[in-house]
Amino acid sequence: MGRVNSVRRALLAGTAAMVGAFVLPTGSVEAQTKGGVVNVATVGEPPTLDPMVSTADLVGIITQHFYETLFTFDKNWKVTPLLAETMPEISADGKVYTIKLRQGVTFHDGSTMTSEDVVASLKRWMDLASRGKQTAGIVAGVEAVDANTVRMTLKEPYAPLLALLAFNNSAAVIMPAKKMENPLKEPVGTGPYKLKERKADQYIQLVRHDGYKSRSGEPDGYGGARKQIVDEIRFVPVPDANTRIEGAISGQYDYVDALPVEAFSRLQGQKTTEPVLLKPFGWPVFVMNTKQGIMSNLDARLAVRTALSEEDMLTAAFGSKDFFALNPAMFPKDYIWHTTAGTEGAYNLADPEKAKALLKKAGSEGKPLRILTSRQYEFHYKMAQVAAEYLKQAGFAVELMVVDWATLTQRRTDPALWDIYITHSPFLPEPALTGLLSESSPGWWSTPLRKKTVDAFNSEPDPAKRPALWAEVQKAIYAEVPGIKIGDFNALSAKSPKLDGVVPAPWPYFWNASIK
Numbered sequence: 001m002g003r004v005n006s007v008r009r010a011l012l013a014g015t016a017a018m019v020g021a022f023v024l025p026t027g028s029v030e031a032q033t034k035g036g037v038v039n040v041a042t043v044g045e046p047p048t049l050d051p052m053v054s055t056a057d058l059v060g061i062i063t064q065h066f067y068e069t070l071f072t073f074d075k076n077w078k079v080t081p082l083l084a085e086t087m088p089e090i091s092a093d094g095k096v097y098t099i100k101l102r103q104g105v106t107f108h109d110g111s112t113m114t115s116e117d118v119v120a121s122l123k124r125w126m127d128l129a130s131r132g133k134q135t136a137g138i139v140a141g142v143e144a145v146d147a148n149t150v151r152m153t154l155k156e157p158y159a160p161l162l163a164l165l166a167f168n169n170s171a172a173v174i175m176p177a178k179k180m181e182n183p184l185k186e187p188v189g190t191g192p193y194k195l196k197e198r199k200a201d202q203y204i205q206l207v208r209h210d211g212y213k214s215r216s217g218e219p220d221g222y223g224g225a226r227k228q229i230v231d232e233i234r235f236v237p238v239p240d241a242n243t244r245i246e247g248a249i250s251g252q253y254d255y256v257d258a259l260p261v262e263a264f265s266r267l268q269g270q271k272t273t274e275p276v277l278l279k280p281f282g283w284p285v286f287v288m289n290t291k292q293g294i295m296s297n298l299d300a301r302l303a304v305r306t307a308l309s310e311e312d313m314l315t316a317a318f319g320s321k322d323f324f325a326l327n328p329a330m331f332p333k334d335y336i337w338h339t340t341a342g343t344e345g346a347y348n349l350a351d352p353e354k355a356k357a358l359l360k361k362a363g364s365e366g367k368p369l370r371i372l373t374s375r376q377y378e379f380h381y382k383m384a385q386v387a388a389e390y391l392k393q394a395g396f397a398v399e400l401m402v403v404d405w406a407t408l409t410q411r412r413t414d415p416a417l418w419d420i421y422i423t424h425s426p427f428l429p430e431p432a433l434t435g436l437l438s439e440s441s442p443g444w445w446s447t448p449l450r451k452k453t454v455d456a457f458n459s460e461p462d463p464a465k466r467p468a469l470w471a472e473v474q475k476a477i478y479a480e481v482p483g484i485k486i487g488d489f490n491a492l493s494a495k496s497p498k499l500d501g502v503v504p505a506p507w508p509y510f511w512n513a514s515i516k
Helices: 057-063 115-128 128-137 160-167 243-250 261-267 300-309 310-319 352-362 379-394 407-410 450-458 468-479
Strands: 035-040 071-073 079-080 094-099 141-145 150-153 192-197 203-208 232-237 254-260 274-290 368-373 397-402 420-426 484-485 488-495
Touching: 035 192, 071 160, 079 160, 079 352, 094 468, 115 128, 115 141, 115 150, 115 397, 128 160, 160 379, 243 254, 243 261, 254 261, 261 488, 274 300, 274 310, 300 379, 310 379, 310 488, 352 379, 368 379, 368 407, 379 397, 379 420, 450 468
Parallel strands: 035 232, 035 254, 368 397, 368 420
Antiparallel strands: 071 079, 094 150, 141 150, 192 203, 203 232, 254 488, 274 420, 274 484, 274 488
């Protein structure tokens, strides 16, 4: 692939038009030598291996190797078929999607995928997954037309449907109809690799699925050919960021995910590793518990936003402005979704006196404000520390609850346990994929204004009209503060020069990868 420290590219989003793309590896995938093991250091132990029930990026990164969806995203972030044979046939009124399935696809247990499995999987997704629940309200029915055809009928047009079916987060993965208990006892998918062994807090071992049927052609982002070149992929939880850095420099790991950006200079010039920088990658966010507790009051949420200095939080988290940008808009300037609507006078205020007045208006003075965060993403923790000091100046009684990431993803599902939790998101190709917009995602933003603006955006099929409708959604976010975007940031990982065929991507994947 060439040296990845020269790879600085934008992942620029939009379903109607895209300005950015994956950087493709050089050389033929077919010409690469088979065999070997890829050792991947991750931020920690995933809370589950069921991608439907979790929005954690870590879950999606691992499970995308053994579970697959009907569609995925190509190098230009356009939806492309994966387990579907082609893009769906859509009725003139936009309500009926007829999906032809690829034939001869087998699960890891040897059974053949049919429409029965797809229908059962989509129903499970709509029952259990936050993004499936988001979709369920507009789905009138899912049925098998024949063994290789599925029909989805909607109550009304829904522009984000295909992007939701393609997304690997809270994912609509396809699993055997007979093996979809909740909780899952045995992960069985169709992917190029299958789960061989999981030792908690030690590793997750994936090996080739010998019966895998790849799409033809060349690799194309997450789409196209998925070649099984290495024998094994081993994901190793390494919660401490410094340990991950040292593991990269020592050559212990072939790929190291989610490193603090201040490690960039240390990684440069090493023989054993090289930096992988995604610029811009995404946005940190403080998610508000709008369902119960102190943050269920709008004035209290406004008080939090008024108290904060996003600039100081980003500086503490990322240091140099080479790695972050102050930006209140939900998307950067080069994206078709970029708009400043609603942001004026609502960002980087650092006004403790005005915040105190809002807190008093809310009647929340002296009540505990529980901020849930983790040190496995060190920048989350650093932002939390700075935020806590600004919030204390505004009169909040801050309780900083620092837990491991797996615990955080479990606790955030219970509205009784937290008031704010800190997370981040890559910039996504479809704004409707943003968890903040889902009434069923932790935070539980559910108001008439949310419904009006989000429903109008989601039901508009004309790509040319959707950016203006997204501006109304952003206004609603700033008016009701279900979350606070802190800014834009770049993400840093590291890879061995011996690891070839890995495309820098927000959810790194290792089919098509090889060891030199």
